[in-house]
Amino acid sequence: MKKPAKILTTAMIMLFSLVQMPLTQAAMITTGEAIQAQQRNIDRDNLLSMLQKDELRAQLAAYGVDAQAAAERISHMTDAEIAMLNDHLDEMPAGESFLSVIGLIVVVLVVTDLIGATDVFPFIRPVS
Template sequence: MKQPTKIMTAALVMLFSLIQLPVAQAAMITTGEAIQIQQRNIDRNNLLSMLQKDELRAQLAEYGVDAQLAAERISHMTDAEIAMLNDHLDDMPAGESFLSVIGLIVVVLVFTDLFGATDVFPFIRPVN
């Protein structure tokens, strides 16, 4: 009777080991894709570093936006939103006040509130 028990135990061990195997998938990416990924990370980090400036935090507070909440939202933005925000920042002339940056951030937050992605402004109801 010990022989079938050993066979059954071995079969169960093999079955459980097959079930527990992690599935790993790897794919090659091109140099261009790697550069795009790196650029998106740089763009996101630049926006987050802007929020560390005291002037910008003060302006956000005047608009009733918590800087920490804005930073959290930026970290959850899609790549397209980050690109749009950075494109607008690049269009601004050098030396322009933080008011334009704040205005742009507030506009992006209003749109994300409208689409239900965030709830920064309690007076805005999502469209869906």
């Protein structure tokens, strides 16, 4: 009788140890992927640092946009949205950058209000 109990105990220990094994896998990332991830963080930080400038904050306030709400939205933007915003910033001449940035941020906020992701402008109703 001791032998079946020992076999059952051993089988149960093996079963529990298999069930509790993590199902995650580690994988190598390429240098390019690591650089892209770092660049996305730098791009997001650059946009957030632009919002610290007084001229940009004044323009956003003139449009009725709270700079803190804009910063929060930038923090929640996808990598594709950040890349699109930075691509537009890179294409702009130096003198137009502030007004264009403000315009682009307002457009992004309006679109996100329309899809219901944010509620920055109270007069915009989400499309449902």
